[in-house]
Amino acid sequence: MVIEKQYQQLVGRLLGQIKSGFDTSVIGMYDCGKNYTYDLIPKLIPGVQGMSLLHLGSLGSTREDWWRRLTEELGSDEVGVGLRRLLRKGKVCLLINQGYMVLIPEDFLTLWKELKEEFGQRFSVVFFANTHILNDQYENQDLYIDLVLKAERLTILPLDRQDTDITLRMYEARYGSKVRKDLRERISSDSGGNPGILKSLYMQYLDDNYIENWNVSDSRLVYRLDRLTRELSDMENRVLVGQSQDDESRLFLKKYGYLTEDGECFAPVLKHYLEIGSQKGAGLLLDDCLSKLLTVSEKKIYLRLGNNLSKILTREQIAEEIWGSDWFTKFSDWALDQLMSQLRRKLASKQGYGELITKRGEGYYLEK
Structure with missing residues (x-):
């Protein structure tokens, strides 16, 4: 099995974190290979002695x-009891x-927090x-900040x-069809190195073995692009299409790979998608005050x-x-109540x- 070098190196760095007992967050944009890298851990880190x-x-x-x-993992109905039992024998991650x-x-x-205070670096979470995750809001925000x-x-x-190219070859092997040599570079370049976008472009290519213009309305592609942009603030999306030069947003976008070192949107097909949305007037642009005050999810609800205005939206619509x-596979009354309560207060x-x-x-409805 050929594994992308970047993911191998990431898991290697993570092994050092696990051994040290440090809590660690591994963060990337939507469809960045997060799930794939997580699934590599049992293969590349079959075990850690004493843990x-x-x-x-x-x-x-x-x-x-x-x-x-x-x-299920602990084999105990009492999670706290089960974890403490393991921790008395050795480290737990x-x-x-x-x-x-x-x-x-x-x-x-x-x-x-309780286990961290009781066992220190013998207990860790990855x-x-x-x-x-960087914009989520909680009832006890200080606790979330301290831990996560x-x-x-x-x-x-x-x-x-x-x-x-390694990832594209994996898709070719899985679906039994190779990309024409003269189009490989374009598919790779336009995806910006995002495995999910790459797969969507490859699937479009399979439709007729030729590409003139990408169909950014294609459900396989728009699903990914929509989720990717939903994680970003309105200001950050504006920076990606050159409508703002906000320094704080640019630093964030560069750190997580949304912007290249040259300050360009990392994936041309994503920039095209955002430009089309802007031309259609999709979405209400928030002012700077509200853009900084609300989280990503709160902005979606508010918009x-x-x-x-004055029209009732059901909990299902929200x-x-x-x-x-x-949404029905992820719906949580508790999470929705938390979001609406926080939005109301703000x-x-x-x-x-x-x-x-x-x-x-x-x-719910909004009244002005």
Whole structure:
């Protein structure tokens, strides 16, 4: 099995973090190879002497899903008791692949803090997550910052050209069709080294073995591009298409690979997608104050409500705005309640942005 060099090196660095007992967040843009890298760990790190590695896999949005996976892995209904039993025997590291736009249950954060205080670096947590994790809001934000945002951080960047070619060859082997030599460079370049975008472009190529112009409305591609841009703030998306030069946004986008060293959007097809959306007037642009105040998920909700003033939106409609078309597989009443409560408080703290109203049994609407 040929593995991309970048992912091998990343897992190698992660091994050092695991051995040290440091909590670590492994973060990258949507479809950056996060899931693939997480799945490589058992192959490249079969074990660490004196340590129990607990692979919790991809966790859903509900509190119940998190605790069910923990009890299954520990073989104990009492998660705290099961973990303490293992910790008395040696080190324990939890490896978690956090789902798209999924919030961490706060009682898990509380248990994490308790075990850290009790056992120190004998207990550690490794989170694989997309960049939304840097903007998520919690009831106990200080606890989240201390445990997650202050953890050691490894970044998953877009692949270089050599590794992109390895990934493309994997797709060719899987689907049994090679890309014409004169089009390989274009597919690789336009994907920007994002494995998900690369796959979508390859699938378009398979339709007729020729490419004149990419179809950015193709469901296989737009699904990925939409999720990728949803994780970014309005200001950050404006920077990607050259509509803003905001320094803070540019630093963030460069750090996580959205911008190249030359300051260009990393994937030409993504820039084209954003430009088309801008020309169509898609979405209401937030002012700088609100853009900095709200999280990514809160912005989505506010924009949807703002474009439908005084119109009631159901919880299901709002859930789809947050989690996408397959929201029902990730829906969490708790997470949605948290988001709406936080949004209401933030809007109430500023004048001129409207009031979030709850219509019991029906949904929510924005009144200005």
